[in-house]
Amino acid sequence: MNILAGRRINERGHLEIGGADATELAQTFGTPLYVFDEMQIRSMCRIYKKTIAEEYDGNGLVLYASKAFSCMAMYKIAAQEGIGVDVVSAGELYTAVQAGFPVERAYMHGNNKLEKELIFALESGIGNIVIDAYSEADKLNELCKERGMVQNVLIRINPGVEAHTHHAVQTATPDSKFGFATQDGSAAKIAKYVMAKENLRLKGFHCHIGSQIFEKSSFALAVDKCVDFMAQLQAETGFETAELNLGGGYGIWYTDEDAKVSVEGYAEYLKAIIAELKAKTAQYGLKRPKLLVEPGRSIVGEAGTTLYTVGAIKDIPGIKKYVAVDGGMFEAPRYALYGSKYTAILANRANDKNEEIVTIAGKCCESGDIVAANVPLPKVNTGDILAVLSTGAYHYSMASNYNRNFIPAAVLVKEGNARVIIKAQTFADLVRNDVIPEDLQ
Numbered sequence: 386m387n388i389l390a391g392r393r394i395n396e397r398g399h400l401e402i403g404g405a406d407a408t409e410l411a412q413t414f415g416t417p418l419y420v421f422d423e424m425q426i427r428s429m430c431r432i433y434k435k436t437i438a439e440e441y442d443g444n445g446l447v448l449y450a451s452k453a454f455s456c457m458a459m460y461k462i463a464a465q466e467g468i469g470v471d472v473v474s475a476g477e478l479y480t481a482v483q484a485g486f487p488v489e490r491a492y493m494h495g496n497n498k499l500e501k502e503l504i505f506a507l508e509s510g511i512g513n514i515v516i517d518a519y520s521e522a523d524k525l526n527e528l529c530k531e532r533g534m535v536q537n538v539l540i541r542i543n544p545g546v547e548a549h550t551h552h553a554v555q556t557a558t559p560d561s562k563f564g565f566a567t568q569d570g571s572a573a574k575i576a577k578y579v580m581a582k583e584n585l586r587l588k589g590f591h592c593h594i595g596s597q598i599f600e601k602s603s604f605a606l607a608v609d610k611c612v613d614f615m616a617q618l619q620a621e622t623g624f625e626t627a628e629l630n631l632g633g634g635y636g637i638w639y640t641d642e643d644a645k646v647s648v649e650g651y652a653e654y655l656k657a658i659i660a661e662l663k664a665k666t667a668q669y670g671l672k673r674p675k676l677l678v679e680p681g682r683s684i685v686g687e688a689g690t691t692l693y694t695v696g697a698i699k700d701i702p703g704i705k706k707y708v709a710v711d712g713g714m715f716e717a718p719r720y721a722l723y724g725s726k727y728t729a730i731l732a733n734r735a736n737d738k739n740e741e742i743v744t745i746a747g748k749c750c751e752s753g754d755i756v757a758a759n760v761p762l763p764k765v766n767t768g769d770i771l772a773v774l775s776t777g778a779y780h781y782s783m784a785s786n787y788n789r790n791f792i793p794a795a796v797l798v799k800e801g802n803a804r805v806i807i808k809a810q811t812f813a814d815l816v817r818n819d820v821i822p823e824d825l826q
């Protein structure tokens with residue numbers, strides 16, 4: 386058994402995922418195929434939960450940021466692991482409800498939640514809603530009044546911490562569409578506004594500074610700024626923050642340009658947050674709030690691999706070699722959106738030495754449809770099974786039917802046993818919602 390990029394290679398020289406031979410998975414389920422290693426996902430849930438239990442007396446809750454990968458099986462896993470979830474639309478919440486997720490452990494985010502989403506959240510019995518606008522506070526209060534209920538809420542604040550990550554996934558910069566700035570009094574102002582609402586019970590605050598962040602100091606700085614704000618607000622109004630939600634954002638390995646953090650290594654992020662939170666609340670003499678964290682990418686990202694079958698190969702002498710696969714930006718949109726980098730392995734010849742640098746192209750009718758650029762690989766042949774690593778987060782969840790391609794199936798693998806958790810789309814799915822008006826018949 387060899388190891389390549391942290392992955393196991395079996396005695397046939399094939400990539401293994403969750404104890405299953407990747408080439409057999411490709412054969413059984415077809416490609417493209419999203420493959421998830423169940424134990425990897427569960428281990429990540431467990432390490433976060435354990436760290437809060439050990440380092441913070443269990444006074445907290447891990448919320449899986451389900452935008453990273455949302456499907457019923459994933460909410461089942463989160464439920465079984467005893468963690469909560471964050472949802473950002475009625476659709477994600479509906480999926481959780483359908484999976485029987487205990488939605489009192491769900492938090493709803495969004496900078497522009499629709500009225501129908503708020504109604505659905507209230508009627509589903511959601512635990513918490515994170516308010517991000519005055520109009521939302523007004524609307525939510527009114528909806529709660531009509532229903533004779535009081536809803537627990539947090540307020541999204543912006544501590545103004547600039548994390549070192551792609552600008553599209555930075556969220557706590559001064560010009561962010563999210564949250565209310567702690568620095569200029571905006572956060573305190575909306576906090577007072579929400580406190581005065583009869584049908585809203587303000588529990589605390591939420592911030593999320595960005596995604597794919599490796600520096601623990603960015604998170605510690607966010608804690609500092611949040612606690613400064615909490616202390617100031619308490620001095621001014623007597624309001625005691627019961628819950629502090631620090632969002633997610635811990636970086637994962639995509640290529641060797643990224644740090645490779647072990648499962649246990651992720652505990653360090655929470656330890657850094659907790660140490661700072663303890664120190665800072667002690668400094669102000671504040672009661673320690675319940676701590677919420679919302680990792681998404683780090684729970685599912687490295688647990689996911691996408692398998693493809695290699696099709697056309699085009700060598701433009703002296704310029705570039707394209708290896709086209711049966712997927713593309715419709716199921717792997719991150720290169721097209723963010724220029725994201727990936728590592729790929731030939732799943733059927735995983736021990737072969739890398740010989741060339743290729744560009745993995747998709748099958749969409751668009752030049753920008755690249756799955757990954759400048760990827761070292763052995764000499765690739767048509768028919769090879771190509772595995773792109775670390776595709777568990779923000780791939781399936783951002784997939785589309787561009788060019789009327791099918792969104793692929795996802796399988797969950799544990800001890801060599803693969804089960805379908807999302808069926809591949811079919812032709813029927815593509816035209817399901819199409820209507821030909823009578824006058825076009």
Ligand code: LLP
Pocket residue numbers: 450452453471494554593595596597632633634635679680681682683719778779
């Ligand atoms: N909490 C909130 C409020 C968030 O907005 C996010 C991610 C998370 C938690 C989870 O962050 P994570 O642990 O997954 O980094 N589509 C982009 C990523 C967008 C992240 C949006 N918010 C990508 O593919 O890189």
